[in-house]
Amino acid sequence: MLRVVVLVSGGGTNLQAIIDAVSSGTITNTEIVGVISNNKNAYALERAAKHGIKNVCISPKDFASRAEFNEALLDTVNQFEADLLVLAGFLVVIPEKMIESYRNRIINIHPSLIPSFCGTGFYGLKVHEAALEKGVKVVGATVHFVDEGTDTGAIIMQKAVGVQKGDTPEILQRRVMEQAEWIILPQAIDLIANDKLEIIDGKVWIK
Ligand code: GAR
Numbered sequence: 001m002l003r004v005v006v007l008v009s010g011g012g013t014n015l016q017a018i019i020d021a022v023s024s025g026t027i028t029n030t031e032i033v034g035v036i037s038n039n040k041n042a043y044a045l046e047r048a049a050k051h052g053i054k055n056v057c058i059s060p061k062d063f064a065s066r067a068e069f070n071e072a073l074l075d076t077v078n079q080f081e082a083d084l085l086v087l088a089g090f091l092v093v094i095p096e097k098m099i100e101s102y103r104n105r106i107i108n109i110h111p112s113l114i115p116s117f118c119g120t121g122f123y124g125l126k127v128h129e130a131a132l133e134k135g136v137k138v139v140g141a142t143v144h145f146v147d148e149g150t151d152t153g154a155i156i157m158q159k160a161v162g163v164q165k166g167d168t169p170e171i172l173q174r175r176v177m178e179q180a181e182w183i184i185l186p187q188a189i190d191l192i193a194n195d196k197l198e199i200i201d202g203k204v205w206i207k
Contacts, residue, residue, distance in 0.1 A: 002030045002193035005082040007090035008037045010124075012044025013177055014088035014109055014185055019051050021186035029193040034080040036073070038092045054080075060092075070095035077102075084192055087146065088185065091123055099148055104199065106146040107192070109185045111176050113158055114142040118151035128169040128176070137163050139172065141180035143188040145204070154204045156197065157184040 006015050015035060021027040035048035035055040048055035058076055063069040074097055077085060087094070087108040099106065110127075112118055116136070117127045131139045140160040145153040159180035163172060191197050191206060198207050 002189075003033045003081060003083045004030055004086055004189065005034045005036060005077060005080045005084075006032060006044075006048075006086045006088050007092075008035060008042055008044035008088050009039050009091040010042055010044065010089050012042065012047045012088070014181055015044045016047050017182035018086065018088065018186055018189060019047065019053070021190070027186050027190045027193065030189060033082060036076055038073075038090070044089075070097065074098050074101070084189070086185070086189065089124070093150075094146055096148060099146060104145055107143055107156065107188060108146050108151070108153070109181050110142045110144065110151050111173065111181060112142065113138070113140040113160060114144060114151055114155060118142075120150050122151070125169050125173055128172040131163065132167060132169060132172060139163055139176060141176055141184060143184050154199060154202055156188045156191075156204045159184045 006018060008015055019032060022030055022032060032053050035044060035053055037045050037057050038059055040057040040059060045055045045057065056076060058073050060069040063072060074095060083105065085102055085106040110118055112127050117130050138160050140158055142158045143156045145156065147153040161176050161179045196207050198205055
């Protein structure tokens, strides 16, 4: 069984998609052993509680320094003895020590087709605002491994979504979630849980 910890900051619709996929058997061989939020008001924590999943808030506000927060975050993650960390809308820069400890064992969902609309400052609704501002006609989502850069790790899966006339950032965000994020994030976890991925020269392939 793959022991998964999901890290969240907000609404947790991607967390919900993972919970549902485990329940329905779309994701096999996997147990969600914990949910960690940096924000005590995150609805994602309630979603976890409703499903009987251990959940904890580690907020930077409760620590004197970033270094102390980073230490506490890593300690908490380690206590869950996780095989895989899933960043599902987790808007905290992952400490380098955590990236080293969990090399190729942290994945992130990003709401664009990387390398478009990614990197520092591109998160949540801002990604969709930028895509509409540019006038692109195809957007989407990416699941990737997390390395030391921002959205630079090896790409695992991507799914494209069309932009429609009249889209607002909110409408586009919802379509990208429904048609891409909630599908490819569970798929990527299932592939990892069943040892179906391989990394060749830093690129990820399905075996
Ligand atoms: C999702 O759209 C996710 O892709 C995005 O935050 C949202 C979280 O929604 N993540 C990023 O922008 C990371 N750079 P959720 O809490 O409902 O899953």
